[in-house]
Amino acid sequence: MTSPDVLRCGLVGTGSWAGRTHAPALRDHKNTEFVGVWGRRPEAAAELAAAQGTTAYDDVDALFAACDAVAFAVPPDVQAPLAARAAAAGCHLLLDKPLATEPVAARAVVDAVAAAGVASVVFCTMRYAPATAAWIAEQATVDGWFTGRADWYGALYTPGDDAEIRATTPWRAERGALWDVGPHALSVLLPLLGDVTSVAAGRGPGDTVHLLLRHASGASSTASLSLTAPAEAAGVTVELRGTAGVSAMPSGRGNAQESFAVALDVLLESVRTGVPAPCDARFGLRLTEILSTAEGALPPA
CATH class of the missing domain: 3.30.360.10 (Dihydrodipicolinate Reductase; domain 2)
Incomplete structure (x- = not known):
């Protein structure tokens, strides 16, 4: 960490949700330094980085190496393996919901978080508005x-x-x-x-x-x-x-940037205290397990 109270944060994802919510909140939060963004489309990463005054990374692992924490704004089944890699690199995780759509993928993130001893938060908007x-x-x-x-x-x-x-x-x-x-x-x-x-x-x-x-x-x-x-x-x-x-x-759902900033506060507190957040990767795994069971119980379309 750059200081005891500031997290160097990166962003994985370049879509509209990332541009409207994640990136501005990471840029403006008083306890984060927005160090860079990576996306599956390098041109989109360059555009978002330029708009937010940060760096576009061509290599996601290089972004992880430059960060204390990483926020994710990508589809769930893209998120899960990248989140496990980020945790293994020692990064705290601010994850989007759902964590994954397959329990085995969500469980791999939980295992990586536990092995690395990093903090995690899943951004469910209503929990933070x-x-x-x-x-x-x-x-x-x-x-x-x-x-x-x-x-x-x-x-x-x-x-x-x-x-x-x-x-x-x-x-x-x-x-x-x-x-x-x-x-x-x-x-x-x-x-x-x-x-x-x-x-x-x-x-x-x-x-x-x-x-x-x-x-x-x-x-x-x-x-x-x-x-x-x-x-x-x-x-x-x-x-x-x-x-x-x-x-x-x-x-009313409130302002998404405001809710995301609260989620950042919760992650920072978990990093500081070592106490898991209520809505952490394990909670994200449980959501995936329940939804997967529900999907299996649905009659054919």
């Missing part, structure tokens, strides 16, 4: 939750009219809402209701998936996930019911 994070923390102290529901209805694309999505983030169009917004829903439900012990899954229109979950606390929950909802029907709702009554998560 100030308003929703405060609500999650408050509800986690309340006993007696009987059931919960998480409705994540997006209108990101519609089948037959998704050329831009398929061109820019093909994994999202191919894997659908289960893998894109499923991690968000689980990242809220698990800290409130406990680990998932059983999963049932069904299909709806488009890429819509409905999950029925049983939790270690004895509570049950449902999660409805879609990227193909009509624009008029889009929205996010999380609600809990129990002996304390009914509690609904505040609406």
Whole structure:
């Protein structure tokens, strides 16, 4: 580290999410030095680096060697092997969700993190947006939750009219809402209701998936996930019911850069203290395991 309080951070990824959220947050955070970016397209890395006043790296391992920590903004099954390499190089990890779409790949990241003794955080936006994070923390102290529901209805694309999505983030169009917004829903439900012990899954229109979950606390929950909802029907709702009554998560996702800066704070604290973050690579592995089980339980399309 350049000082006890500053992390030299690199960025893997050059897409719109990296450019709008990760890079500005890494540049502007008072406790990070944004040392460089690597992407699978060197011209895109050069363009992003120039816009952010940092260095474009042609060799990802050279970027890892120059960093204390690396943030990832690439598809999950590109992220996982690169994250394992970064951990082996001694870099702390700020990972995007989902960690991977195959449990074996996610487990390899967890093993690499453990072997290297580095810190890790998985960036699930709702866990770090100030308003929703405060609500999650408050509800986690309340006993007696009987059931919960998480409705994540997006209108990101519609089948037959998704050329831009398929061109820019093909994994999202191919894997659908289960893998894109499923991690968000689980990242809220698990800290409130406990680990998932059983999963049932069904299909709806488009890429819509409905999950029925049983939790270690004895509570049950449902999660409805879609990227193909009509624009008029889009929205996010999380609600809990129990002996304390009914509690609904505040609406609105907040500012993504602000949430990412909070995730950076959590990573820095984990680096400083050696205490694993609640939403670390092991949590990312658990999300992948649950979603993989759900995918296997879905009837044929």
